[in-house]
Amino acid sequence: MRIDTLRLINFRVFERFELRLEPTLTVLVGRNGAGKTTVLEGLAVALGAWVSGFSGIREDYPIPKSSARRVTAKTSTDLPTESTSYPVRVEAEGQLRDAAGGDARIAWARELRSVEGRTTSGEAVSLRDRAEATEQQLSSSTPTVLPVVAYYGTGRLWLHKREKRTEKRHLKSRLEGYHAALEAASDHKGFEAWMAWREEDRVQRLARAADEGRLLTEVRSPELEAVSTAASGCLEGAQRIYFSANHQELRVDFDNGTSIPFDALSDGQRNLIAVAADIAWRATQLNPHLGAAAPSEATGVVLIDEVDLHLHPAWQWRVLEDLTRTFPRIQFVVTTHSPQVMSSAPAGSVLQLDAEHQPLSGTGTTGNEADTDPLIRHDHPTGSPRALASAAA
Template sequence: MKSLRVKKRERRSGAPDRGCTGLHLKNFRCFEDLSLDPSMTLLIGENGAGKTAVLEGLAVALGGLFLGLPGATAWNLGKDDARQVVYEHEGLLDLQPQWPVRVEAKGQLDGKPLDWSRMLQHADGRTTRVGATSIRSAGEKLARAVQRGKACELPVIAYYGAQRLWLHKKVTEAKRAVGSRYDGYIDALDPASNHRLLAEWMYQQTLVELQSRKPVAQLRAVEEAVCQCIKGTKRFFFDVRSQELMIEREDGERRPFWWLSDGYRNLVALVADMAWRAAVLNPHHGAHAAERSGGVVLIDEIDLHLHPRWQRKVLGDLRRTFPGLQFVTTTHSPQVAASAGREEIRILERGALVSEKPFVEGRDTNSLLEDVCRALARPVERGTKKGHPALAQHARRLPGRRGRRAAHEGRRGAPEDR
């Protein structure tokens, strides 16, 4: 498949006034057509369906803004992004990358429409900037306002990869934070984590609080975001004595950040990092930076290591804590799918959109596994593969999901066979 197109959608009430409203990918990996929701898009598909590739295409597009901002690093196209086509000549296979690789995007910044593109023409080339004039100019305009000390809105842009718990930056990189608003864009489009950057910033701001004996509003923004998004959390802070990020539960229990379970630590880090970026990019919002900042956040495998109960809540918690952000996320979880609106779900198979806006409201997990996640609700057990053909044939006459489930039971076999 040659391209992926994200069609513009009507902006719902309460949707962010900045974000990505359209995307077209040509010769990028393996895609054709897709659409995005202005507030939340949930991509569902098996491993290899292309969910991560969509996020990386968006990261390339969003990186166009960084071309106009000092110190921000854009995500560029690489030779491995080219779509591969196999030709056969007299029995010999010939693998050929397809050029040019092109990313076209439409978006809006503070309600103003933008249209731009980025392209890689061949394997030894560089990602072009010619087509990104509008988004680069928007970045340069923001940079001039920041230089004059104006309280302009800098959009939060971030990408959190599926290996964010295990890939970490070196400690020395965290020392780059020296007080600029642009610090909120450090490693913003790097899918690896940089928890140490957050910890370094919270350490510095905690020292400022102690020395000035006055609360730092931006520090409160991060703490309040974590407490609001993660039920049962009383405080999130940097403990100067132990030199550790700490979580204090409502029951009084305190634990270092690194002692938390993978799922808990992943969610805390995700929320805290977004809130920290919002607070640094838009310090004029003070303690309300998380709820008032806009932008686009990409999250691969949002259900990563989360208990099913938390999977049901995570989308709603993020929306409530960061109402101004546009989220594009991926998942394998029917629990996450059940918490999304039907207009927010896109089902991918082998690099293609196979379903848009499936009905999910009020459905049970088993039906979502079958119809949305494309998996059997129950595993086929040993010794039952032969099943009862007559029962399966009769079940196929039943309507809808009832028929599908009964047919599956027929293929598995009767209870006495199991």
């Protein structure tokens, strides 16, 4: 799955807005109020049409009623009046894997026509039909790869997704990987429950082998290894993340020999490892047939607001590279204010939103171009992004 073009009409600050996304990574930058988070919200609404097409998922992520664009005008008495503009519309175009295993073009739209209305799905029926057909394929002998979709907002450290359904019968369903996927909150309790279940299964298999007289010193779990490798690979110095049966909690081992409970990590560490682990377990939950290769083989779209949140400047330099290396087939759309992140972004992946809430002309910028851009330098009056990053490091 990939989204190539997003259009927003009367959606929050945007009257009419169109954005072409890069296939691997798009980094949105701009001043506060330019509309960066709104773009992610629009993408989440678009992706909601896919998630709601599965019978086991009762979440459709409609257009929020508060998202209608507000217009202020003066009356004859010079008193301002405010009105809302409809319809609020989200349009998307992209690619989706078809039944034959190839990539097919697809376009869809969702619309809110009034404050009393509901988000329409008629123009998204093609995507929902694809989801329903994909669900039917899950019971066939042909391996079916489900794309990962996820949204992580700025409140992900203190806002938590709706309580996970931690019963094993839910965790055994592949579609559990879509539960609460597009809520802009954290879900480390979700992957903690999943890792606890997988660890329990691993220990039970080891005990069963001993009862049968088979001497085994270790029983591997490719799924646990996949999540641990992906999450620890995004945090410098981390060796593995695992569920400790002794402590009944998530823990992280570091290469200096220390072992720290997840809840005792710094905000920056918890933020980064929680996002990476959540993406990895969703990839594995949705695609158990891929085993340890799920994080590197799964496709999908992941949205991250302020990807640099609480990260030390040294980690900001590498966060984009770590994410795209660990999940090479996932399309990332992220926002940032960090000069380090901007400067480390690949050529053509940085897109600026101007004061009029529109993308600046051109196909994007590189970190070097961001160094001299007056819009970004205005936000950092003491020097260019690279100079600031060097000083911070």
